[in-house]
Amino acid sequence: MSLGKDLATIRKSQNLSLEDIQNAIKIPLDTIKSIESGTIFDDQTTNKTYVRSFVRSYAKVLKLDDDDVVQALDEMEAGTYSGSLVAGSDSPEDYTATSEIQIQEEDPANSDPAVFETGRSISAPEPTKKSTQSKKPSSGPEINSINWADMGRKFTTAGKSSKVWIMISFLIVIGLIAGSTYIFWDDITSIFQEPSEPQEEISDPSLDQEAIIPTPIDSTTVGEQGSQNNSNGQSLIPNEPITLGDTLTLSVYAAYGQLEPVRVTSDYNWRTNPFWMEEGQAHYFDFRDTLLIRGQYSRMLLLFNGHVIENPRQNYFDTAFNSIMITRSVLNQPEYLAPPPREFPLEIGPPDSTVYRIRY
Known part of the structure; x- marks a missing residue:
């Protein structure tokens, strides 16, 4: 059946x-x-x-x-x-x-x-009782029926709308991740870098990287501590203004706390390197015309020729590089070219040690 x-x-x-x-x-x-x-x-x-x-x-x-x-x-x-x-x-x-x-x-x-x-x-049924009348045609069905075709279209439209919203949400999330990565790229990459890169440190065995290195007279910087004498007892600190040479050397001094890290970019290779510095340490950095420094500005001092560069964050910050930009024109001023002071100009005192992390 x-x-x-x-x-x-x-x-x-x-x-x-x-x-x-x-x-x-x-x-x-x-x-x-x-x-x-x-x-x-x-x-x-x-x-x-x-x-x-x-x-x-x-x-x-x-x-x-x-x-x-x-x-x-x-x-x-x-x-x-x-x-x-x-x-x-x-x-x-x-x-x-x-x-x-x-x-x-x-x-x-x-x-x-x-x-x-x-x-x-x-x-x-008996033949004599069989009805010979034809049935009336039905006047037609009366029913509140379901329009299945229309219901299918509604489900299809709802499904497409859900897919569109999922795709829009996915694109928004991807955009936020890409934007955050672009903004914080330096911080992200610094996590996976070593505190210092061995190939860029001093390789001369005659020099002790961790020892205090006096600033040579023919460079543009002079030591931050009092007068220095050569083997003949002559003073190595000039008594007259210096002249800027081809290579400039700036000292970054972790005077008020640990720098974790400070990022320095020299125009010798335009590569940004992170350096972890303990409180009291200072690092020398060479450059020709432009040096970029970014880090905990309230914890550091910038020194040139024994002089403290005043308010570098307020005076020399460059928004395009998001860093302090020290250039040759900044240092080519009488207050920085004058002979270095016999004593450190601030109560905080001079660095405990000064090293060259990178030489070119």
């Missing part, structure tokens, strides 16, 4: 076409045909919930009791359906039997004819 074939039998008995059903429940004609042929119940790719909804909508057009339809669907899924939808109808005489009927006619005077149907037997 097939539930779909029983629905088709009932539809035909009510003089309804497949198009009448389609117009009432708004589902494709192929789907209605698959219900009547029973193939929709065997299709594993079709959602069972949709199948039950389609069949119940179809049955409402035929004005069948919904509980009977649900019971018939349960029997179809269990494989036990045996025509209960037709058997439970209110007017079985309106339907044509869904299986072959065998009729044995006998003499009306001796016995009544009997109709044998598969699984049950009923008495055939």
